[in-house]
Amino acid sequence: MTTAQQMVGASPDAWWYLDAFLGLAPDLLPVVSDSRARVRPKSSVDGKIGKVPSLFDQNGLVMGFKNWTDHRTSDADIARWSAERRYSIGVQTRELAAIDIDIEQPELVSKVVHRTETLLGVTLPKRSRANSARCLLACRVVGSRDKVIIPTGNGRIEILGHGQQFVACGMHPSGSAYRWDGDGPSGLPAQIPEVSLEAFNACVSTLAAEFGARPTPLPVDEYDESDALDTLDLVNAETLADLENATLHLASVGYGLEYDDWVWAGNMLKSLGDPGQPLFVAYSVALGNGKPGEAEKKWPDLSADRAGYRAIFAKAQSLGWVNPQKALTVETAIERLRKMPRDEVLSEWAEIAAPMPRHEADALVDEVQRMTGTGRRSLTAALADARHELKRERRRKSAEQRAANRIMMVYRPEDTARQSAQIGAAILDRESPEALLSFGGIVSQIVEGHLAHAHLADHEDLDPPPTLHVRPHTETSLRGLIENNVLICAGEDDDPKPIAVPKLLIDPLLEENTADAPALSGLLTHPIVLSDGTILSTNGLHKRTGLFLCGVVGDDYRPYTHEEAKAAWRRLRATMLEGFEFGSGLNESIALSGLVTGVQRRLLDMAPGLALLAAAQSSGKTTYLRVVHVILTGRDIPVTTLPLGNEAEIEKRLLSLLMQSPAMIAFDNIPDGYTVHSGSLSASMTSATFEGRILGVSRMASVPTNVLVSLSGNNLTFGADEISRWLVARLAPQHARPEERQFKHRDILAHARASRAAVLRDVVGIVAGFIRSGERMHLSGTRFPKWDRMVRQPLIWAGADDVAQSFRVNESESEHAQALRALLLALREVFPDQASFYAKDVVDAASGWNPDPSVSSRLVEALQGLGVKDVRGAKSIGRVLSAKSERTVLIEEETGESLRLCKQVDRNSMSTYMLVR
Numbered sequence: 001m002t003t004a005q006q007m008v009g010a011s012p013d014a015w016w017y018l019d020a021f022l023g024l025a026p027d028l029l030p031v032v033s034d035s036r037a038r039v040r041p042k043s044s045v046d047g048k049i050g051k052v053p054s055l056f057d058q059n060g061l062v063m064g065f066k067n068w069t070d071h072r073t074s075d076a077d078i079a080r081w082s083a084e085r086r087y088s089i090g091v092q093t094r095e096l097a098a099i100d101i102d103i104e105q106p107e108l109v110s111k112v113v114h115r116t117e118t119l120l121g122v123t124l125p126k127r128s129r130a131n132s133a134r135c136l137l138a139c140r141v142v143g144s145r146d147k148v149i150i151p152t153g154n155g156r157i158e159i160l161g162h163g164q165q166f167v168a169c170g171m172h173p174s175g176s177a178y179r180w181d182g183d184g185p186s187g188l189p190a191q192i193p194e195v196s197l198e199a200f201n202a203c204v205s206t207l208a209a210e211f212g213a214r215p216t217p218l219p220v221d222e223y224d225e226s227d228a229l230d231t232l233d234l235v236n237a238e239t240l241a242d243l244e245n246a247t248l249h250l251a252s253v254g255y256g257l258e259y260d261d262w263v264w265a266g267n268m269l270k271s272l273g274d275p276g277q278p279l280f281v282a283y284s285v286a287l288g289n290g291k292p293g294e295a296e297k298k299w300p301d302l303s304a305d306r307a308g309y310r311a312i313f314a315k316a317q318s319l320g321w322v323n324p325q326k327a328l329t330v331e332t333a334i335e336r337l338r339k340m341p342r343d344e345v346l347s348e349w350a351e352i353a354a355p356m357p358r359h360e361a362d363a364l365v366d367e368v369q370r371m372t373g374t375g376r377r378s379l380t381a382a383l384a385d386a387r388h389e390l391k392r393e394r395r396r397k398s399a400e401q402r403a404a405n406r407i408m409m410v411y412r413p414e415d416t417a418r419q420s421a422q423i424g425a426a427i428l429d430r431e432s433p434e435a436l437l438s439f440g441g442i443v444s445q446i447v448e449g450h451l452a453h454a455h456l457a458d459h460e461d462l463d464p465p466p467t468l469h470v471r472p473h474t475e476t477s478l479r480g481l482i483e484n485n486v487l488i489c490a491g492e493d494d495d496p497k498p499i500a501v502p503k504l505l506i507d508p509l510l511e512e513n514t515a516d517a518p519a520l521s522g523l524l525t526h527p528i529v530l531s532d533g534t535i536l537s538t539n540g541l542h543k544r545t546g547l548f549l550c551g552v553v554g555d556d557y558r559p560y561t562h563e564e565a566k567a568a569w570r571r572l573r574a575t576m577l578e579g580f581e582f583g584s585g586l587n588e589s590i591a592l593s594g595l596v597t598g599v600q601r602r603l604l605d606m607a608p609g610l611a612l613l614a615a616a617q618s619s620g621k622t623t624y625l626r627v628v629h630v631i632l633t634g635r636d637i638p639v640t641t642l643p644l645g646n647e648a649e650i651e652k653r654l655l656s657l658l659m660q661s662p663a664m665i666a667f668d669n670i671p672d673g674y675t676v677h678s679g680s681l682s683a684s685m686t687s688a689t690f691e692g693r694i695l696g697v698s699r700m701a702s703v704p705t706n707v708l709v710s711l712s713g714n715n716l717t718f719g720a721d722e723i724s725r726w727l728v729a730r731l732a733p734q735h736a737r738p739e740e741r742q743f744k745h746r747d748i749l750a751h752a753r754a755s756r757a758a759v760l761r762d763v764v765g766i767v768a769g770f771i772r773s774g775e776r777m778h779l780s781g782t783r784f785p786k787w788d789r790m791v792r793q794p795l796i797w798a799g800a801d802d803v804a805q806s807f808r809v810n811e812s813e814s815e816h817a818q819a820l821r822a823l824l825l826a827l828r829e830v831f832p833d834q835a836s837f838y839a840k841d842v843v844d845a846a847s848g849w850n851p852d853p854s855v856s857s858r859l860v861e862a863l864q865g866l867g868v869k870d871v872r873g874a875k876s877i878g879r880v881l882s883a884k885s886e887r888t889v890l891i892e893e894e895t896g897e898s899l900r901l902c903k904q905v906d907r908n909s910m911s912t913y914m915l916v917r
Contacts, residue, residue, distance in 0.1 A: 437548070
């Protein structure tokens with residue numbers, strides 16, 4: 001799972017730069033760099049996240065990139081991979097040669113870099129990262145090259161050959177971003193110099209001669225590699241405790257973040273046999289390297305190294321660790337004690353003897369017995385107490401080391417509510433705001449990934465493009481969040497033992513408001529205009545509105561003057577509508593109003609949806625929705641299907657989608673000729689919140705409906721409740737084969753991304769300018785008063801058609817609305833104004849008692865158009881009359897004449913009706 005924090009890969013700009021500017025497109029590869037991603041079972045990528053070419057499969061699992069050495073990357077590949085922000089960018093070393101300097105000593109690294117550039121006679125672009133001295137140099141070399149490794153004794157210099165690759169942009173597994181020393185995205189260089197194959201090979205030979213050396217083991221007291229595997233019989237509990245201390249020290253200084261270093265440590269511990277496994281697991285957990293369980297899976301594949309466990313002591317000592325077993329020899333201890341008075345000997349000897357091997361401690365006991373005359377039983381008991389205390393101290397220090405920068409908490413089952421609240425407060429204090437938020441009463445997080453219940457446009461079996469969205473926390477995700485910030489221990493404060501996070505500490509955090517998580521009203525990836533005309537564009541949580549802005553670029557947003565707004569409207573038409581053949585200028589205005597509605601939707605309690613309709617396939621309906629989504633988010637659109645005729649499923653689908661706070665909900669490719677009618681869809685547009693039960697748990701959610709709802713289809717019609725809720729933009733291609741139409745910009749989504757900042761600047765400039773102007777328009781209202789003020793009126797001010805005309809067009813084209821109008825007109829001919837009548841009177845009129853047979857015929861036709869199956873049944877007609885009562889219907893467009901069917905109850909509790917002008 002990825003959060004806003006989890007955008008751990010390369011930016012789309014970096015992909016573009018390496019492709020268009022440096023010309024490396026055929027050699028680019030995706031490398032999954034999200035260390036928390038799940039790996040497909042038995043995949044060769046396991047344990048190599050962030051290092052080897054890899055992809056996400058359709059289930060979101062990481063898999064290897066099959067035959068990547070033969071792959072030639074296309075523009076389509078780059079467009080697809082660059083949209084996934086968990087991919088770093090790998091570069092095959094075909095055209096490029098790479099000199100990978102795996103050395104941690106900065107001075108030596110500088111010498112190698114300087115010598116390489118001197119030998120080649122050029123300055124080479126250098127890739128590095130903040131948490132290491134290691135670096136990589138790149139140049140262009142024409143000709144075949146083999147892999148060369150130059151061991152230096154303090155690391156190695158690796159010359160990458162054909163069939164290899166390196167990660168150019170993105171995130172190293174240690175969590176540090178790769179950085180170059182140029183001016184492009186991620187510091188990428190303006191150019192990569194070319195050198196001849198002869199000069200390059202000569203340089204490699206010279207580097208091997210000058211820096212190559214046989215690596216030698218680091219010095220350590222009594223460490224002899226030749227007999228390391230012959231001394232395992234000396235391993236005891238104290239040795240294992242010291243090894244744990246040493247490995248935790250290695251973890252604390254980051255040794256093992258490099259995969260090869262981690263495996264090396266495992267191989268050394270493997271020499272211990274079974275006792276080495278828990279040490280390797282504890283070391284890996286403290287290191288934070290990879291996923292839970294990764295060390296256990298790796299253990300069977302490790303190979304015991306002859307250097308053995310003592311090499312762990314050597315490495316730890318070289319990195320500043322002091323071996324407790326070597327702190328004081330028995331001879332030195334005896335010499336020191338002989339200089340002390342008897343009482344001081346008795347008070348200090350046991351503490352000195354406690355860390356010693358048993359045979360040395362026994363020798364010290366004998367000496368203390370001779371020096372003090374104290375009985376051996378008493379001395380043995382004192383030594384046992386000292387050893388017990390030493391173990392407790394070691395466990396305490398081990399827990400502290402494992403905690404690293406985390407808070408350490410001793411679990412108290414009787415105090416879970418308070419401790420859970422403390423954990424929540426710690427997370428809020430230590431994590432960025434997007435990690436823990438309250439959205440719709442549900443503890444949630446902001447993540448980057450695939451939207452649930454969505455798919456790729458035109459491909460229902462493929463995952464949707466990744467987007468930033470809200471995701472409710474689960475027990476698993478909260479456990480991970482807690483583990484990142486708090487180390488839970490059992491035991492006492494002075495003798496803590498790390499344990500898994502108990503479920504009793506997690507459950508209260510899943511309840512509403514337990515963690516005092518900030519309230520979120522919606523996620524934004526673009527600027528927005530507040531009701532006072534202020535433009536909000538600063539990333540982060542905006543407490544007054546509850547909006548969380550993430551990824552908003554630019555700070556040059558401002559209100560436009562009236563003339564600037566008119567010019568901006570013309571630019572929007574030219575930029576957004578180029579290549580789309582809408583049926584009229586009104587339809588163009590409606591299409592653009594959908595974009596402006598999307599920009600402002602988070603602040604609107606109610607707003608209409610956007611429907612893109614056409615008479616034929618391939619007219620550009622989904623393409624336009626994709627363009628709108630790219631402007632709003634910078635990403636391609638996830639689409640979903642509408643569960644036709646199943647209102648319960650529509651309600652569940654809507655709740656699930658609204659809980660994720662997407663920029664848009666897009667119901668794509670509804671079947672030809674379908675009549676859109678859904679109470680849940682209507683409610684999502686005319687209610688501020690949407691309530692429902694969360695699937696899988698016994699909790700209710702009440703989430704904001706501030707999401708732009710959209711749909712596309714051919715020859716769709718709308719039910720009576722929908723005609724005033726949908727902005728309908730109709731496409732009318734002039735081509736006989738619209739699928740062959742060519743846009744001016746062949747990659748229309750790339751064009752939308754390039755235009756995104758300018759389009760958003762114009763949209764917020766128009767809206768903010770209108771509000772700041774103070775102008776008031778006296779227009780007939782819609783059912784969306786805030787939308788009228790924040791979208792409809794600003795567009796009219798800028799020169800657009802009044803898009804509310806869409807509702808009147810919907811009504812004129814709605815069979816249901818026309819049937820209702822015909823019913824009221826027929827009833828007016830039968831019953832004078834304000835004359836009361838019953839459903840049975842309508843039955844009689846429909847049966848033909850009226851002197852004018854044409855009236856009866858029109859009445860029957862209207863009733864049938866409204867769904868009455870039995871025009872002779874009073875109950876059937878009564879249900880329709882009751883459902884349509886209190887609804888005002890426009891009868892005459894020019895005069896504005898309208899009729900309303902009113903309902904009353906008489907003294908006998910019978911429903912009676914009358915028509916009112």
